Amino acid sequence: MRQEATGASTTRLTVLAGPTAVGKGTVSADIRERYPQVWLSVSATTRPPRPGEVDGVHYLFVDDAEFDRMILANELLEWATVHGRYRYGTPRRPVQEMVGSGRPALLEIDLQGARQVRMRMPEALFVFLAPPSWQELVRRLVGRGTEDAAERERRLATAREELAAESEFDLTIVNHDVHAAADELVECMGLRPAVRPLT
Ligand code: 5GP
Numbered sequence: 001m002r003q004e005a006t007g008a009s010t011t012r013l014t015v016l017a018g019p020t021a022v023g024k025g026t027v028s029a030d031i032r033e034r035y036p037q038v039w040l041s042v043s044a045t046t047r048p049p050r051p052g053e054v055d056g057v058h059y060l061f062v063d064d065a066e067f068d069r070m071i072l073a074n075e076l077l078e079w080a081t082v083h084g085r086y087r088y089g090t091p092r093r094p095v096q097e098m099v100g101s102g103r104p105a106l107l108e109i110d111l112q113g114a115r116q117v118r119m120r121m122p123e124a125l126f127v128f129l130a131p132p133s134w135q136e137l138v139r140r141l142v143g144r145g146t147e148d149a150a151e152r153e154r155r156l157a158t159a160r161e162e163l164a165a166e167s168e169f170d171l172t173i174v175n176h177d178v179h180a181a182a183d184e185l186v187e188c189m190g191l192r193p194a195v196r197p198l199t
Contacts, residue, residue, distance in 0.1 A: 013099050013121060014189050015107045017114040018129030019159035020083070021141035023175045027129060028108040030182040034194050038186065039098045041107045044070060044079075047086035050146070060091070078109065078116035083154050088113070104189050111162045118168075127188060128169035132176050137163075 018024050031038050044060040046067050055061050062070070067087050070076050079089030090107055098105040107117065117124060131137035137159060141152055166172055171188060175181045183193035 013095065013105050013107065013117075013124040014185070015109065015114050015117050015124050015126050016129055016185065017109055017111050017126070017162075017169070018175075019131065019137060019162040020155040021137060021159065022129050022131045023140070023178060023181070024108050024129050026178050027175065027181050027185065028106065030178050031106065031186065034179075034182065035186050035191065037104065037191065038189070039094075039103045039105045041090050041095055041105065043088050043090055043109065044076070045086055045088045047088070077120065078113040080110055080112035080116075082110050082112075083151070083158055085154075090117075104186075104191060106185075106189070111165050115168070125171075125188065126169045127185060128166045128172045129181065130163070130166060130172050130174050132174055134163070 016024055016028065028040055032040055042056065042058070042060055044062050044067060046062060046064055047059070049055065049059070049061050053059065053061075064087075067079075067089070070089065070091070071079060075092055076089035077092040077095055079087060081087050088110070090109060090113065095105060095107070107113075109117070114126060118126060131140070138156065141147075141155060141159070147155065173181050173184045173188075187193050
């Protein structure tokens with residue numbers, strides 16, 4: 001991992017991206033649970049909720065018309081169609097408010113979105129979450145069992161492209177272990193990692 005030279009006390013926007021099934025969602029869920037001082041952006045999406053997902057907490061679940069309206073009203077900092085299917089976007093105003101208030105803010109988004117944020121907010125910290133290996137990424141994607149074969153193929157094709165983009169990022173965290181990756185991420189954000197009991 002390459003540490004930033006800006007100092008551990010710097011508070012700013014952090015963007016976490018990486019290939020599909022690398023565990024971005026799990027790492028950000030771990031941060032939500034163990035680091036309440038970090039504000040996690042809630043994306044708008046046209047995808048229907050999965051069991052257990054709560055509107056306004058995990059996503060803002062909207063229909064196509066509402067997503068179109070948000071784009072036209074310039075309410076989204078970035079947005080993208082992910083895996084050629086549903087649209088996802090980051091509401092702009094809460095991000096600006098959090099950055100303005102000095103609270104550490106984290107966006108967990110796809111590569112297309114990260115590139116858009118880089119153009120608009122180049123001062124943000126861009127972190128790439130990488131799998132330990134390609135084989136492990138495939139194993140995680142298949143093991144998750146939430147997608148059918150066609151959808152898995154689509155996601156693997158996206159993942160191949162996304163892996164090639166690692167060099168565009170400020171630093172890489174390898175997701176061997178969810179807690180360790182989350183701790184590493186908050187450390188990069190200038191926060192002190194929580195002490196975990198030995199297991
Ligand atoms: P899922 O449907 O599995 O929750 O997420 C699918 C993908 O959409 C993940 O790669 C996730 O990072 C990405 N994603 C979630 N929210 C956003 C967003 O606001 N903008 C963009 N560009 N991608 C997002």
